[in-house]
Amino acid sequence: MCVNYRPPLPEQLDMVLGTLVDLYRDWDWPSETWKDYTAPIVRAGAGGERMLQLASYGMVPRRHIPAGVKPFDTMNARAESLGEKRSFAPAWRRAQLCAVPMTCFYEPNYESGRAERFGIGMQDDSVFFVAGLWREWSEADGTIAASFTQITINADDHPLMRRFHKPDDEKRALVVLPPNEVDSWLHCRDPELARSFLRPYPAEEMKTWAAPKAPAAKKTPPSAPQNLELF
Template sequence: MCVNYRPPLPEQLDMVLGTLVDLYKDWDWPTETWKDYLAPIVRTDANNQRMLSLASYGMVPRRHIPAGVKVFDTMNARAESIAEKRSFAPAWHRTQLCAVPMTCFYEPNYESGKAERFGIGMEDDAPFFVAGLWREWREADGNPGTSFTQITINADEHPLMKRFHKPGDEKRALVVLPPEDVDAWLSCRHPDLAREFLRHYPAERMKAWAAPAAPRAKKVAVVPETGSLF
């Protein structure tokens, strides 16, 4: 389960998306993403072209949980139950797929005998994409908003990801998309075919390091409109 990650900086979007994105340089988001924070995601528009959005982390933002209902987390969607869980199933069956760009994500490591935050990223420090789902909401001011979740799979046997989470707990890993699969994932329009992308990224192309937590950044409250990248 991942609840915190580092998105690319605005000046890194050209490198991440492979096209000029000066249109979005006035957007802003915290340097680390936590529940209900805004962060960039990539999805496709009506012409099947990449589209960049700022979206709220967590499929059901806390502000949309009805009064009296116990607060629940939807930052991660388990691949095994994604087609049945009420929070995720509608978006999954409509293949509202997104790719979440990041430079690393964080997990707890207990190898020292106590929880220590570790960063996990690519061996070459390159930005990468994680498979996710998105949905839209009508916000209190009447404007549309977008939220997203990241998809996880069992990692009990993954050489790197099995090192994280509490001893005895099931190990989970985000679905890191190989660069050559990102566009195919985004354009996939059948849930059964989408499942073929839900597999592990090679451990030898990843790395992990101790990363003590920094103070949390202030949430970004303004949700801008989305736009086409091409």
């Protein structure tokens, strides 16, 4: 499962939102996203436009795991069980769908006999979107913060994604949304209809490369704005 990816740069927000953006200089986030890091997600705005929001990666942030409960990961939601798992089911039933923009994601490859980090992205190096779920949390300081997860599907038969993870493990892949389906996904309010979007992305439109782990990224400044609505 994917636990690390590269979000778009702030100057790429125009292509993410599909309209000119004048405020991107006010935004900042780490160049690579890991658990509990802040990153941009896209939701459907009240007027039908794409709305950008900063949210933490992992549906249940570590700070919201109750004391005494063993820490658990919620960066990925399995498509087969997201309607049943307590961490994801409420958001799925309410169709709190989001699209996670990125330029690539990372997976371990064992073809050399040991784990090596590989990057996976589009053939044309374009920004793409992964299907996800979002929710909100009440914070100790009285503010409301958002979190998100990415949806995964089985990839045992996918020509590219079956190359990753340990040899005996089930192969999984993020649900990459075709560009012409991103807005339909965001506006879908029927969970059963939403399942029709959860399918493999064509391997011939993707590429992969060796990508040794980068240095730890800096954290997002707490002053970053939380929402950007464009009308």
